[in-house]
Structure formats: C-alpha cells, structure tokens
Amino acid sequence: MTVRKFIESIWIDAASLVIISILYIVPFVFIFLTAAKTPAEAALFQFSWPSQFHLFSNIREVMMFGDKRMLLAFWNSALLTVGSVTLIVFFGAFGAFVMQRRGDRVASVASAIMLAGLIIPPAVVPTIFTLQWLGIYKTVFGLIMVEVAFQLPFAVIVLRAFMASIPRELDEAAIMDGASPLRVFFTIILPLLWPAIVTVIVVSAVFIYNDFTLPLYFLPGSQNVTVQLTLYSFMSQFSSKWNLLFADVVIITIPPLIMFMFFQRQIVAGMTTGAIKG
Template sequence: MKSRSLPYGQIVLIAVLSALSLLILVPFYLIFINSLKSPAEASELGLAFPSKLEWSNYSKVFEVADLPLAFTNSVVLTFSSVAIILISAAMAAFVIQRRKDGWSSALNVLVMLGLVVPPAIVPLYKVLSFFHLNGTILGVVLINVATRSPLSVFLANQFLKSISKEIDEAAIIDGCGKYKLFFRIVLPLMGPIMVTLFIFNSTFVWNDFMYVLYFLSSGKQMTLPLTMYLFTGQFGSMWNLVFANILIISAPLLIIYFFAQRFIIAGMTAGAIKG
C-alpha cells in the first residue's frame, strides 16, 4: 500500500496551529506540574519538572481549603440547576416551537428578552427574602435557572425545528396523550441538543462565582469557586496548593468536556446560526 503524504500546505497549517495550541497547552501544563511541587519549587512559578512529585498536595488542599463540603455543595447546586434548566427549557421550547399563536409569540419574546437583558441581581435580594431563600442553595439554584435558561429554551427551540411535526400527528392518531407524546417520543429525539445544553449549563453553574458571592458568601453553603477565592486570599503564597486547588475544581468539567465535546458543534449548528 502506498502511504499518502500530506500536501505541503497542510504541514505548514498544522505547524502554525500547533504553535498556537501551545498558548493553551502551556498554561494547562503549568497548572498540572506546579500542583505536584514542593512549596519552594512551586513559588518559582516555572515550567521545570519537580525534583520530587508531591502527590500529597491534593489531599492536603482538600483538608486545608475545606473542599469536601464545597465539593458536595457544588455538585448539588450544579445538578439541581442543570436538571431543572434542561427539563423546563425543553418543555417550554416544545410549546413555543410547535404552537403557533399569541401565546407562543409572547413566550418567544420573553425568551429573547432573557438573552439580552442583564439580570437585576440586587433586587433579587428582596425576592429571596420574601421566600426565605436568602443564603440557601435552593435560592441560588432558582436564580441560575431563571437567568441561564433563556439560552437553553432558544437553542432547544431551534433544534425542535428539525424534528418533524408529522411524528406528533402520527402519535396522536395512535391515541398517545400529550405528556406521553412529549416525554416518550419528542424528548428522546432531543438527545443531542440536551447533551449540548448539559455541557454549557453545567459549565456555567459549576463555575459561577457571581451569584454565590452575592447570595451564599457565608457559612456552610460555599461552593468550590468561592472557597478557591478565599483560599487564594489566605494561602496565596502556597502556590503548590493553589495550583492543586485549580486542578481539583477544573477536572470534573474538563473530563465531561473531553468525552462530550463533539456535541457542542452539533448543538450550535442547530442554534447559533439562526442568531
């Protein structure tokens, strides 16, 4: 078999892109390698390989930065927010895309406003107080759902256009009720866009710093980004632990991203194009 060699242009292109990739990969390497150094070596902030690998940095930072509690809080906050966003956005998009009347246009206007209007955070304090949700994870879950869901409704709406209405009609003729139609037939067909929305929303909520800073900044409700912020303020000179902390809060999303990243483009092809 004759081996096909790459054309000259491709080799140049790949070389240039590889050089540019270093701008991304070197910082990632910097995080990883410094998280394994001794405090003295890490404080040089360099790329050199450590003289001895300090794997215990990870367990140390878990203890010093009180990560187990924050980790649990972050998981609870992220999963409940994302679950509510996905299901409520898919249901809303189903009505908006399928139904063609004043209701669906009005809902669509609300979604569009939600994409542009910056959330009024300070008055949320009043709303949370009214429901006795100040300083609770549930309060921040609901804020995350309210402020981040419009993008999900919008993208789910775009995706639904590719699912033929004839499917609905056939199901209804076969005696399928509306809820069964949506949950058993339409929702499973929305799988690809749901994965896209899962990735985006879990990234936004897991990394959210602003809402937790405003509404959860005290006590036992703290999430990972906030503990990291406080930890850096207090132990900023312990660079090895700071880098270990970065790695711990970034790893879950990076893992999800590398396994599910091909869905990002699929979801965007459905949505972003129509602007």
C-alpha cells in the same frame, strides 16, 4: 499533490501546531508544575520542573483543608449542577415544545422575552431581596432557582430549533389515538429531542459548575461554598501557598476535562447552533 505542495502544507501544520501549543498548552503545564511544587518554589512563579514532585500530597492537603471543606464544596457544586440542569431540561423542553408547535403570538412574545434573558445582566441586590423575601437566600435551592432562570433562555432556544425537525405528523397520529398532552410529550417528543437535550445538559452543566458570580452573590458564607468559591477564598487563605492554590485549580478542572473528552462534539454543536440562530 506535488512534493513542493506537500512540504508547504506540512510546514503550515507544524507552524500552527507549535504556535498554538505554546499559547494554549503552556499555561496548563504551568498549572500542573506549580501544583506539584513546594510552597517556597511555587511562590517564585517560575516555569520550571519541581525539584520534588508533591502533586499528590498537595492535592491531599487541599482536600483535607479546613475540616474537609473541599468535599462539602464538591457536594454543593454537584447538587447545584445536577439540580439546575434537571430543571432546565424539563422546564425548557416543556416551553420549547408548545412554543414551536403553536408558533402563535404568545410564542413570539415568549421568545422575545427569552432573548432579553440572554442579554440582560442579573440585577444583583433586587435578586437577593427576592430570595430573602421567599426565605431561600443563602440556600442551594435559592441559587438553583437563579441559575435555572438565567440558563433557561439558552435551553429554550436550542430545544425549539431542534423541535422544528420533529415532524408534527407524529404528534397528530398519537392525538388521534387519544393520547394526552403529557403522554405525547413524554413518549414521542422527549425521546426524539434527546440529541438536543444532551447538548443542553452538557453545556449548562459546564457553565453552572464553572459559574462564580452567581454563587458569590447568592450563596455567601463558608458553610455553603461551591468549588469555584473555594478558589476565591483560598486566594486569601493560601496567600503564601501557591502550590495549594494551583492544586485546587487542578482538582476543579478535572470534571470539565472529562466532560470535554466525552462530549466535545455536543458541546461545540450546542455552542454554535445555540449561538447562530439566537
């Protein structure tokens, strides 16, 4: 590499870093700065250093607000996320296993239906009607069912694609030894499917944790808030306390940030493979 070329390439690096940082880091810095301000300062919406640093007391105030509603929201969100993701993984892996191994007409019909599930938006009031009829409207369980229904297609597509790379000879050997379907699935398939399962877990977890629309419709009422709904209700309750609203943003962004630091590779892989062969 010549000196000129080296300088040229450094120049591209520097320029891209500056532009992308301004566009993509500044909004997050703004969140952080506003969350540390006093109510009066935050209401100015200025991008400035807080005159007094109140981040931790603001966070504490948000956590204590309304009889510790934030804690209830975190509990509900955790229940929702863990419950949904568990079911998505098992139901999705069961389906993807038979779908890929048989590859018959039923499997192609099933995969067409899964594709429709990725595209078609939820029918809001008829879903409420169905939940009410089953007596699970306004319950976390009911919401879990809806989230599972809407995330299953993604899981099935990712898992089925990966299933193709697990050699059939492995199942056949076990079958010759007289293993039952469940045994084949749990002792052979599931462990080998693990990399794809991690991808499904991480991507669905982030998606469901961040979901706003489905909880808004199917889990209304202040007893049942999820963390995303707290943002929505704080928007009206904290109308003059932007510092607290942004402190709430800081708090609820921490879990996905942690996921991102540990699982970035799986998330990117999941979102691209799931997408490209969708």
